[in-house]
Amino acid sequence: MTVPQPDLQPARSPGAQDRGPLVLALPKGRILKAVTPLLDQAGMAPSPDCLGDNSRKLRFPTQNPMLDVVRVRSFDVATFVASGGAHIGICGADVLMEFDYPEIYAPLDLGIGGCRVSVAQPASLPHDPQEWARWSEVRVATKYPAITRRFFAARGINANIVHLHGAMELAPMLGLSRLIVDLVDTGSTLRANGLREVETITHITSRLIVNRTALKTRPEEIGALINGFRNALEASPPAAEKTRAEQSS
Numbered sequence: 529m530t531v532p533q534p535d536l537q538p539a540r541s542p543g544a545q546d547r548g549p550l551v552l553a554l555p556k557g558r559i560l561k562a563v564t565p566l567l568d569q570a571g572m573a574p575s576p577d578c579l580g581d582n583s584r585k586l587r588f589p590t591q592n593p594m595l596d597v598v599r600v601r602s603f604d605v606a607t608f609v610a611s612g613g614a615h616i617g618i619c620g621a622d623v624l625m626e627f628d629y630p631e632i633y634a635p636l637d638l639g640i641g642g643c644r645v646s647v648a649q650p651a652s653l654p655h656d657p658q659e660w661a662r663w664s665e666v667r668v669a670t671k672y673p674a675i676t677r678r679f680f681a682a683r684g685i686n687a688n689i690v691h692l693h694g695a696m697e698l699a700p701m702l703g704l705s706r707l708i709v710d711l712v713d714t715g716s717t718l719r720a721n722g723l724r725e726v727e728t729i730t731h732i733t734s735r736l737i738v739n740r741t742a743l744k745t746r747p748e749e750i751g752a753l754i755n756g757f758r759n760a761l762e763a764s765p766p767a768a769e770k771t772r773a774e775q776s777s
């Protein structure tokens with residue numbers, strides 16, 4: 529199935545003439561918090577105003593004079609990197625799967641932001657996989673239309689997507705859809721809204737991502753950053769994620 533993608537003709541060829549600082553796109557929110565100890569360890573800590581909520585700035589210097597950080601929405605990290613606006617970035621595998629940009633190379637699993645993309649439905653309804661086998665279509669509310677269409681198409685079901693950007697949990701109780709596809713970690717958001725997880729589509733962690741053209745044009749600098757992350761991960765492995773996140777809070 530062809531997933532429609534934005535036209536990503538780069539406004540400029542990443543790194544071709546530009547020898548200024550490399551640009552690392554980071555998502556604001558939980559991943560920024562979780563990745564901060566790793567950035568410290570790798571000598572890439574952004575200026576303190578990047579981590580606070582008060583600054584209106586979006587671009588920040590880091591400890592590394594050849595690296596700046598831009599703080600963007602989680603879903604936009606992949607688009608900034610695929611278009612070459614940012615050379616590298618960090619985002620959830622959910623975002624990578626949704627866009628499936630060929631311009632992106634994802635060399636490292638950072639082991640943070642662990643959760644899953646799942647199908648959920650009202651807890652009061654039975655879940656019978658054999659009933660799904662009889663469906664030809666189903667209405668699903670989600671912020672992941674491509675992942676959702678692919679998952680149901682593989683089961684011979686046409687997913688009619690209600691595309692929301694948040695509060696998907698409301699959709700079944702308000703009659704917008706029968707199912708939702710959303711991120712689940714502890715399951716408490718689903719439970720609080722009378723839903724339950726019925727199928728896990730995929731497990732998710734956050735990835736370091738790189739623009740393929742930038743990797744070709746500035747291989748030493750980008751290779752050094754990838755190694756910096758790899759060494760930082762070895763020094764402070766993902767099993768310590770909760771501890772690291774708590775320490776940084």
Ligand SMILES: Nc1ncnc2c1ncn2[C@@H]1O[C@H](COP(=O)(O)OP(=O)(O)OP(=O)(O)O)[C@@H](O)[C@H]1O
Pocket residue numbers: 555556557558559600601602603619620621622623641642643711712713714732733734
């Ligand atoms: N409950 C969770 N537990 C662990 N990781 C999560 C959880 N929810 C989201 N993630 C991961 O963190 C990423 C960012 O999610 P987050 O909820 O911080 O941002 P968002 O609200 O989707 O983004 P934005 O509002 O900026 O568009 C997700 O893409 C996913 O990879």
Ligand SMILES: O=P(O)(O)OC[C@H]1O[C@H](OP(=O)(O)OP(=O)(O)O)[C@H](O)[C@@H]1O
Pocket residue numbers: 694695710711712713714715716717718
């Ligand atoms: O299974 P749980 O542990 O409850 O986690 C799942 C929730 O976490 C995320 O929301 P988040 O807390 O980031 O709020 P958001 O709706 O603003 O994205 C996600 O969108 C789910 O709603």
